[in-house]
């Protein structure tokens with residue numbers, strides 16, 4: 459039996475702001491239990507739903523040196539779907555109303571979290587063969603492991619993987635403050651290690667010291683070796699290209715299943731969607747105050763509202779698109795300028811645009827089930843789960859060909875009768891609009907072709923099965 463430890467700042471179903479939580483929540487369940495014992499460590503945030511807090515049991519506590527102090531480290535635990543979860547409890551760092559509080563506060567919290575995640579291992583009696591770290595919040599784990607922890611026999615020989623879910627977020631702050639907080643010697647703060655444009659960079663530490671690096675699609679693994687997508691780390695990505703691989707994300711086929719989903723109005727599958735899916739549309743139109751019209755093409759968006767997701771393109775041509783016979787439903791939160799933009803369009807095109815500016819799991823399910831198409835014109839997209847969910851729910855993705863969007867959405871080819879969605883190449887508003895209008899044309903003028911595409915989309919396989927095998931291969935190869 460090989461031991462794999464996942465460490466991340468958000469994990470479904472306990473806490474989620476985006477796709478990272480979905481991945482760390484679902485992948486460990488899909489790794490073969492005959493060969494691997496997968497466990498997960500995450501922070502015990504005070505805002506976590508009481509339902510989950512009630513499930514946790516106290517395991518142990520101790521005090522740990524950090525930032526010139528001695529801090530309480532509590533360990534709570536629970537088991538869910540056969541996976542063991544450990545929660546790091548410390549009220550100074552994790553009393554909050556959302557997982558991220560902004561810089562520089564997050565530097566201290568996640569440096570503490572990373573050091574604590576390593577420190578609890580002997581007391582929970584779990585010695586991982588591999589620590590699988592996710593995003594910048596856990597970037598210091600490979601660095602700490604390489605440093606003082608080597609003095610203890612227990613830690614020697616543990617391998618690490620750093621998975622990049624989003625290279626844009628790196629945990630950067632000035633060297634002096636960072637050095638003080640994280641407590642690593644000067645040795646680490648040079649340009650070949652944590653130093654980055656004269657500042658210090660936590661993710662970079664992980665990318666330098668991890669034994670292997672992965673990211674969440676093949677195309678993104680190539681893109682980040684280039685300056686446009688590399689966020690200043692493309693040189694490092696090129697230097698480590700032999701240790702870097704892209705493994706595309708899957709989605710949880712239990713949670714996301716239109717045939718059984720209890721959150722949607724009418725269940726359907728790839729054989730009976732023609733008659734049934736539309737009932738989800740009219741139910742949602744009614745619920746949100748859109749004009750109830752089963753024949754209108756409904757375009758959905760469920761997203762963090764950040765510039766990554768291509769909202770500048772939408773801002774540019776939304777007025778023009780709203781001249782067409784389409785409806786839009788947007789669910790998301792994030793940057794104020796985008797929140798207000800969608801509120802504005804709802805006000806301007808009442809009955810045809812609905813802007814739901816908040817976070818809501820149940821409404822997300824309803825939108826995937828109700829919409830005919832799903833718009834995701836991202837500027838960059840490491841993988842993207844929303845388009846995978848929309849494929850499964852027969853809402854055809856309209857995407858920009860970047861990262862995981864390129865790898866998972868096959869563009870419609872009207873001559874060969876293939877494809878599962880629509881895509882365009884350049885980050886250009888009119889190119890996007892042309893593609894949306896092409897989709898409208900197929901929807902209204904060639905419904906038979908559209909429906910065939912919906913069936914192909916729903917039948918495509920984006921479960922974890924194939925990707926979990928690739929992770930297992932990587933684990934085996936690293937352990938040797």
Ligand code: ADP
Nearest residue numbers: 476477761762789790816817818822842843844
């Ligand atoms: P990212 O991780 O960059 O935000 P992904 O496409 O990988 O993008 O994952 C986004 C996940 O978050 C999807 O499961 C999507 O349904 C969900 N999501 C995003 N915004 C909301 C929201 N406002 N309410 C509910 N779910 C949301």
Ligand code: GLC
Nearest residue numbers: 477478623839840841842843
């Ligand atoms: C990040 C990326 C997204 C990816 C998710 C899970 O949030 O923005 O593309 O799907 O992580 O890997």
